[in-house]
Amino acid sequence: MAFKINPPYDLDWTPVYTTKIEDGALGKGNKNGTILVSDELHPEDKESIVEHEKVHIDQIKRGDLDYDEEAVYWKGKKYPRGKMDEGSPTLPWEKEAYNKTDDYESL
Numbered sequence: 729m730a731f732k733i734n735p736p737y738d739l740d741w742t743p744v745y746t747t748k749i750e751d752g753a754l755g756k757g758n759k760n761g762t763i764l765v766s767d768e769l770h771p772e773d774k775e776s777i778v779e780h781e782k783v784h785i786d787q788i789k790r791g792d793l794d795y796d797e798e799a800v801y802w803k804g805k806k807y808p809r810g811k812m813d814e815g816s817p818t819l820p821w822e823k824e825a826y827n828k829t830d831d832y833e834s835l
């Protein structure tokens with residue numbers, strides 16, 4: 729087998745799973761690099777959600793974004809989930825995701 733890939737390894741290996749998402753979100757970027765999209769979405773909406781979540785995966789990979797049960801961390805700053813309007817386009821990590829993708833209804 730003479731199959732070889734050369735660096736940079738920028739192939740798009742992001743696995744996307746269509747599933748039921750517990751908290752009612754339409755899409756989710758996971759810390760392990762996978763993306764979940766809601767099984768309730770129309771196929772044409774799925775693509776823009778995946779693009780959006782890919783931005784979050786990129787933010788996680790480059791170390792700007794992290795999260796746990798309690799809070800979201802952006803560039804070292806803690807945003808407690810209780811006080812946050814999750815998915816709001818005004819949040820810094822969402823702002824970037826919305827800027828880099830096509831417009832669609834708030835997620």
Ligand SMILES: [Zn+2]
Nearest residue numbers: 780815822825
């Ligand atoms: Zn988002």
